[in-house]
Amino acid sequence: MSTKQMTGAEMVVQALIDQGVDTLFGYPGGAVLPIYDAIFHQDKLRHILVRHEQGAVHAAEGYARSTGKVGCVLVTSGPGATNAVTGLTDALMDSIPLVCITGQVPTHLIGSDAFQEADTVGITRHCTKHNYLVKRIEDLPRILHEAFLIASSGRPGPVLVDIPKDIQFKAGEYYKPTENVHKTYRPRIEGDPDKVAAAVALIAGAKKPVFYTGGGVINAGPRASALLRELAKVTGYPVTSTLMGLGAFPAADPQWLGMLGMHGTYEANMAMHDCDVLINIGARFDDRITGRIDAFSPHSRRIHVDIDPSSINKNVKVDIGIVGDCAHVLEQMLAAWRALKPTVDKAALKSWWGEIDGWRQRKSLAFGASDTIIKPQYAIERLYQLTRGRDVYITTEVGQHQMWAAQHFHFDEPNRWMTSGGLGTMGYGFPAAVGVQLAHPDALVIDIAGEASIQMMLQEMSTAVQYRLPVKIFILNNEYMGMVRQWQELLHGGRYSESYSAALPDFVKLAEAYGGVGLRCSRPGDLDAAIMEMIDTPHPVIFDCHVDKSENCFPMIPSGKAHNEMILGDAAVDIGSVIDARGKQLV
Numbered sequence: 001m002s003t004k005q006m007t008g009a010e011m012v013v014q015a016l017i018d019q020g021v022d023t024l025f026g027y028p029g030g031a032v033l034p035i036y037d038a039i040f041h042q043d044k045l046r047h048i049l050v051r052h053e054q055g056a057v058h059a060a061e062g063y064a065r066s067t068g069k070v071g072c073v074l075v076t077s078g079p080g081a082t083n084a085v086t087g088l089t090d091a092l093m094d095s096i097p098l099v100c101i102t103g104q105v106p107t108h109l110i111g112s113d114a115f116q117e118a119d120t121v122g123i124t125r126h127c128t129k130h131n132y133l134v135k136r137i138e139d140l141p142r143i144l145h146e147a148f149l150i151a152s153s154g155r156p157g158p159v160l161v162d163i164p165k166d167i168q169f170k171a172g173e174y175y176k177p178t179e180n181v182h183k184t185y186r187p188r189i190e191g192d193p194d195k196v197a198a199a200v201a202l203i204a205g206a207k208k209p210v211f212y213t214g215g216g217v218i219n220a221g222p223r224a225s226a227l228l229r230e231l232a233k234v235t236g237y238p239v240t241s242t243l244m245g246l247g248a249f250p251a252a253d254p255q256w257l258g259m260l261g262m263h264g265t266y267e268a269n270m271a272m273h274d275c276d277v278l279i280n281i282g283a284r285f286d287d288r289i290t291g292r293i294d295a296f297s298p299h300s301r302r303i304h305v306d307i308d309p310s311s312i313n314k315n316v317k318v319d320i321g322i323v324g325d326c327a328h329v330l331e332q333m334l335a336a337w338r339a340l341k342p343t344v345d346k347a348a349l350k351s352w353w354g355e356i357d358g359w360r361q362r363k364s365l366a367f368g369a370s371d372t373i374i375k376p377q378y379a380i381e382r383l384y385q386l387t388r389g390r391d392v393y394i395t396t397e398v399g400q401h402q403m404w405a406a407q408h409f410h411f412d413e414p415n416r417w418m419t420s421g422g423l424g425t426m427g428y429g430f431p432a433a434v435g436v437q438l439a440h441p442d443a444l445v446i447d448i449a450g451e452a453s454i455q456m457m458l459q460e461m462s463t464a465v466q467y468r469l470p471v472k473i474f475i476l477n478n479e480y481m482g483m484v485r486q487w488q489e490l491l492h493g494g495r496y497s498e499s500y501s502a503a504l505p506d507f508v509k510l511a512e513a514y515g516g517v518g519l520r521c522s523r524p525g526d527l528d529a530a531i532m533e534m535i536d537t538p539h540p541v542i543f544d545c546h547v548d549k550s551e552n553c554f555p556m557i558p559s560g561k562a563h564n565e566m567i568l569g570d571a572a573v574d575i576g577s578v579i580d581a582r583g584k585q586l587v
Helices: 008-018 032-042 054-068 079-083 085-093 120-123 136-154 165-169 193-204 215-219 222-235 266-272 326-340 346-360 374-387 400-408 431-441 458-466 481-491 507-514 524-536
Strands: 003-007 025-026 046-049 071-075 098-104 132-134 160-166 171-175 209-213 240-243 254-257 277-281 301-306 320-323 393-397 444-450 472-477 516-523 542-545
Touching: 003 516, 008 032, 008 136, 008 171, 025 054, 025 136, 025 431, 032 071, 032 098, 032 165, 032 326, 032 481, 046 458, 054 071, 054 085, 054 098, 054 458, 071 079, 079 085, 079 098, 079 120, 085 098, 085 120, 085 160, 085 165, 085 400, 098 136, 098 165, 098 266, 120 132, 120 346, 132 136, 136 171, 136 254, 160 444, 160 524, 165 431, 171 400, 193 266, 193 301, 193 326, 209 222, 209 266, 215 222, 215 326, 222 326, 240 444, 254 400, 266 346, 277 326, 277 481, 374 400, 374 472, 374 524, 393 400, 400 444, 400 472, 400 481, 431 444, 431 458, 458 507, 472 524, 507 516, 516 524
Parallel strands: 025 046, 025 071, 071 098, 098 160, 132 160, 209 240, 209 277, 240 254, 277 301, 301 320, 393 444, 444 472, 472 542, 516 542
Antiparallel strands: 003 171
16 A cells, blocks of 8 residues: 655545545635645645535535535534534435534644634534544544545445644655445445345235335435336336435326425325335435324335435334345346236226326316416426426525425436425525536526525625626525414414514625626516526526415425325315324424
8 A cells, every 4th residue: 555645634635636526615714724725735626615614514515416426525623613513414314425524623722622622523423424533643544535435335424524733734644545444334235135025026016006215216326216217117106205305206207296295295195195015215204204103104015225224114114124225226126026027916006096196186286376476386387497408406495495396396317406305404505506506517506595594595695606606596585484484374373473584685786796696576477587587697696586475385294194184275274273282393
């Protein structure tokens, strides 16, 4: 193994380069100045200066989610590290591969309450997949290379490396990554063949099957999405998805039922409730999907494929649990299917599709049209139609607009949809879009936002302008924290406590103040032209789209209820009488 003498700071930069990193998101501070000096002396690694450390992590998430690579972050000690905690937690919840390098006070000052000291390893222990405090220069190359392995293999997630400033100055032997970079961490990739065979036999004998797919399919790479499509075709079975799994199976395919869960389609949720075999590929049975656990898919036998062993039987008990990478297990399933050459019960499957078509006739995503006010669903529909055929990536903030985007913007390919699913982080979408745009400079990147969420990370407009990133922020402006207002209306008697945004900025002027372009639209008849102007503008754009202030997001499964207790629109709603006290705790 060849080695080279370097300082710790130089090792950090060289390790990133050797790991194939081309873009690093960060914000300098005293505890990482040696690393920034090493960055100054090279030209292979591009550093992107964000305006907030949380924005750095979200930008790295967008970069990672849209490319399949590991996103990388560099921040200073103390408040730099603590500002990154929200992004790290977001990445952990949504299984996004990140390596976050933080500075730390010199080793001899740790524990002395030194300036900008924080127990970064202690603080981030529960919001990272793994973390390190580097105490010896001899350990630094190994730790840096291990961080990338751990972040990207198994169930992906964020890994933090905390490096004291004296370690950055020290000299030591650097070595490149090796194949045996970690002696004990060996995630299982292949599924147990016997369990795969049992699962395929159960799938083949199903009368009312449904594939329930999640973000794990996308994390497993494009091959997993292709194999999922192939398995769906050979079986002829319906497919639904979680919020994080959108795009793994094409929305244009007739076997697609739409999104599942609290704001999913009627047909997806009813199929989940009534199915006899549930095939979970890469999802984790989270509460926004399952509703009432004791009433979840009550008639089904369940198969669960997940690379994380702790996810099997964690929330929902299953009949067959297969630990493995989705791409590998799907390949095994297809091989077993072809070897078995099963005869699907075509009559039963035809009857099942007949039931599904009946649920589809309910048109659960329909909404009331208006000639005078822009309905938020209509705004998303027009945005989708006017961007079809383009190289488009969508990010979102969190709230009603996020759910409307998931319902009305349709994805036929993976890695085109970036949203905060598990943590529900307001402020995620815009810096994530910055990361996506840097990874795909010629693509059309749009952050679908709410006027409340966008203000959480709007300072990243300065980043977009500095690096000439033509990111579009498409704000559905209803002057409320929309999802908060909806729940206050439905559960708290319309008492809108602190959910109205009484002092909104002029978003057009704000865009111009940053050096971007601002657009505004409030009439349905003007919307198409305004969207086209946004698309054709080769600069960062804030589009202030004024929408119906009172529109609620339907359909929905009331908290604490089962999938077959969906509510399909305002006319049917007295949710206050539907949700019991326990359900109110789950909002």
